[in-house]
Amino acid sequence: MKEYNIQRHYSAKHQDYKACSGQIRKDRVQSLIRELSVQQNIFTNTNSESEKAVRASFAISKLIAKKYKPFTDGEFIKECVITLAQIMCPEKQKLFENISLSRMTISRRIENLSTDLKLTLEKRASEFQYYSLALDESTDATDTAQLAVFVRRIDSKFNLTEELANLHSLHDKTTGVDIYKAVMNGIDAIGLKLNNLCEVTTDGAPSMIGKERGFVALLEKERINSGSSTMKLVKVHCIIHQENLCSKSLRMQGVMEIVVKAINFIRARGLNHRQFRKLLDEMNSQYGDLLYYTxxxxxxxxxxxxxxxxxxxxxxxxxxxxxxxxxxxxxxLWLYTGVYAIEINSLCKEFENRFKDLRSNIVNFAIFSNPFSLEPIELPEHLQLELVDMQCNQDLKAKFNDVTLMDFYQKYLSSSDYPNLVKHCKMMACLFGSTYICEQLFSQMKLVKSKCRTVLTDRHLEDTLRIATTDMEQNIDHIVRPMRHQSSSMSK
Incomplete structure (x- = not known):
């Protein structure tokens, strides 16, 4: 600022200070400085309190999502907190009143938290050396088909993570083409590359594993057409689903009819159910009730x-x-032979047929799980020399027996000494064995979008489940810092 401008401002606005001189003038200057400092602190404290209120709002919104609670619970939580403050610390009641926990605020906070998780996943996608997909489809409370896609990835340091990539709401058909388009759009949005995809796990539905128009077949064609098929794609039909299909070959219908009929007689009638539970209590039974089957x-x-x-x-x-x-x-005879022994042979044959795809990869799995027990001649040529070198290394062999499998590969197997083995083991480590993680998500989905919350939007359903299932740590301060901070009264 120019000296002339300062002089003019002083002459026009502060003529009274000309009468002050010496120590009086110095004291007056110090007094003005203190007044300015007090004014600045008022704004600083206000901003700090507003920022804390926003952080608290985000933290509570995160808990609401993780516990599958309705967004409207935020208002009830605020009432509880204010009641506590009135009793425990009435002088701080105003601070708690400034926390915004309205339904709209909670929904925005959950959107922001979910967006932050997606951005983090996109940033980390470049670190994925290999990844696998597990996907399954189920319907929600409004009969909308929900396609869950999970990604399991591994980085250069053998760090494994599993995250919800997308939850696609399919409002029309759920054919293989529809599933393929939804999955491809999802992995493109995250930034995943097909040439790093090493395995896909699905259930046995025709839309998933159909030979021509199934999702897996269409994905395989896309990898070939795009030149991304440098490594063989492992295709796994969920082990748990296959075990269930195998169990259907057992002649258990007679057993199930008797058991289900007895359970329904006991549990379907209120009086019978109460009397049976009382009987269990009188007999000091290990369990307090029977279980339903669906x-x-x-x-x-x-x-x-x-x-x-x-x-x-x-x-x-x-x-x-x-x-x-x-x-x-x-x-x-009915309890033992009739239920189990007669069917063992047929069950073994069914397993033999169902698990052909896994048996074809048994050597690949063994290389990862127990490389020191294999004969090098059994391995593909590009791995034989490296396996011989590793088996001759007594230090590595001792460490393999002393530490966990993942610790061994993370800390002791050098990618510079064993590049092909490390590459192979990374691909095996990031495989999904089943779609159980999707089944877990669908159980959580029933809690989030229940019959009492059917108006929940598709986006809010995905956002809530993303927050509820993630293992990634979130820095709420990083989300809050660029935001404009408002008190609860202002945000209304």
């Missing part, structure tokens, strides 16, 4: 049969008292 959630069958078998004596006594005796429960 064909849709087929994993429940094993748990249901196990619980029924362990409570067979209690069930027998109860059904006999009710005039509905189940004589099979006293028949050892």
């Amino acid at each position: 064909e849709v959630r087929w994993l429940s069958r094993g748990a249901m049969l196990r619980r029924f078998y362990e409570l067979k004596e209690e069930v027998f006594h109860f059904m006999e008292e009710k005039g509905k005796p189940v004589f099979h429960l006293n028949d050892p």
Whole structure:
């Protein structure tokens, strides 16, 4: 600023200070400086308190998403916090009142948190040396098809992560072409490259594994057409689904009919159910109730049969008292031979057929899981010399027996000494074995989008599940810093 301008401002605005001189003038200057400092601190403290209120709003929104709670719960949480403040620290009540937890605010916070996670995933995509996909489809409370796509990736340091890549809402058909388009759009948005894709795990639906128009077939064609098929794509039909299909070959219909009929008689009627639970309590039974079984959630069958078998004596006594005796429960042949032994051979044959795709990769799995037990001649040529060198290294062999598998590859197997082996083991490490992670997501989806929350949008459903399932750490301060901070009263 020019001296003339300063002089003119002083003459026009501060003529009164001309009368001050010496120590009086110095004291007056110090007083003005202190007043300015106080004014600046007022703004600083206000900004600091507003920023803390926004951080608290984000932290509570994150908890709401992780616990699958409705967005409207934020308002109830605020009421609880203010009530606590009134009792515990009334002088700080105003601070808690400034935290914005309205339904709209919670929805915006969850959108911001989810966007931050997606951006982080996109940034890390360049670090993915190899990745695999697991995908499955189910319907939500409004019968909308939801396609869950998870990515499992590995970086140069053998660090593994699993994250929800996308949750696609399919409002029309769910053919292989529809699934293919949705998945390709999703991985393109993240920045994943097809030449780094080493495995795909799906269920056995025709839309997934159809030979011509299934998702896997279309993906394989795209890799060939784009020149991304430098390595063989491992295609896995979910192991858990295959085990379920194998179990269908067992002649268990007679067993299931008897068991399900008995359970329904006990649990479907309120009086019977109460009396049965009282009987279990009187007999000091290990369990307090029987379990239901549903064909849709087929994993429940094993748990249901196990619980029924362990409570067979209690069930027998109860059904006999009710005039509905189940004589099979006293028949050892029915309990053991009839249920298990007769079907072992057919089950083995079914497993033989179902797991052909995994058996074709058994050597590849063994190279990763136990390389010191293999004969080099059994391996592909480009791995044989490196395996011989590794097996001759006694230090590596000792470490392999002392540490976990992933620690061994992370800390002791050098990519410069064993480049092909390291590359192969990274691909094996990032494989999905099943779509169980998708099944878990669908269970969480039923809590997020329940019959009481059917108006939840597709975006908010995906955002909530992304936050609820992530293992990535989020820096809320990084999200809050560029935002304009407002108190709750202003944001309304």
